[in-house]
Amino acid sequence: MANADPKTLIKIARESGSSEEGAPVDLGQRVRELRKARAWTLEQAASQAGLARSTLSKIENGQMSPTYDALKKLAIGLEISVPQLFTPPRAGQVNGRMSVTKSGQGAAQATVTYEHELLAETLTKKLMLPYRARVRARKMEEFDGWVRHDGEEFLYVLTGVIRLYTEFYEPIEMRRGDSAYYDAAMGHNVVSVSEEDANILWVTSLV
Numbered sequence: 001m002a003n004a005d006p007k008t009l010i011k012i013a014r015e016s017g018s019s020e021e022g023a024p025v026d027l028g029q030r031v032r033e034l035r036k037a038r039a040w041t042l043e044q045a046a047s048q049a050g051l052a053r054s055t056l057s058k059i060e061n062g063q064m065s066p067t068y069d070a071l072k073k074l075a076i077g078l079e080i081s082v083p084q085l086f087t088p089p090r091a092g093q094v095n096g097r098m099s100v101t102k103s104g105q106g107a108a109q110a111t112v113t114y115e116h117e118l119l120a121e122t123l124t125k126k127l128m129l130p131y132r133a134r135v136r137a138r139k140m141e142e143f144d145g146w147v148r149h150d151g152e153e154f155l156y157v158l159t160g161v162i163r164l165y166t167e168f169y170e171p172i173e174m175r176r177g178d179s180a181y182y183d184a185a186m187g188h189n190v191v192s193v194s195e196e197d198a199n200i201l202w203v204t205s206l207v
Helices: 006-015 027-037 042-049 053-060 068-078
Strands: 107-110 114-118 128-135 152-159 161-166 172-175 179-183 188-192 198-205
Touching: 006 128, 027 053, 027 068, 042 053, 042 068, 053 068, 128 188, 152 161, 152 172, 161 198, 172 179, 188 198
Parallel strands: none
Antiparallel strands: 107 114, 114 128, 128 198, 152 179, 152 198, 161 172, 161 188
């Protein structure tokens, strides 16, 4: 693991998630939970969705199977997508989750071009992989080609000056406080252009 590159770190983080399929959702109960989570009465929810109060009541009590048109109206009224009507809240997130990483106490993973410090490492099934990186590289030739992987990525410069190289854009110099959000499937590499090694925060999506 000492020679792990960013792609390996992301692969490991993805594999630590769960691939289990959720249990079937009771649509009526799901709709009721969504309505109550918004503190709406039947009348308010029905009005938001453009449905009759009696229709919404029957849906919540499992007394009728709604048409797709009714499902679409429900989703729009609740400000969610139709698939979310059939998706239960993720286990472990209802009561909140948190992981605190004190300064300098993240899991260290060194590469030739970067020194990574993995953050929130103890939290499983993450949807994002946050990590600090000390940028050692000074030129593109130090990389073995582009880094690219699935998902999206956010970069924030903490100290120093970097140059962000991407496959489809001109290189851009970035200083403390600058940030970039990009498609991680696009080739990308970062080098330090300041005298000292730059430090950046990276957050990579895992979905």
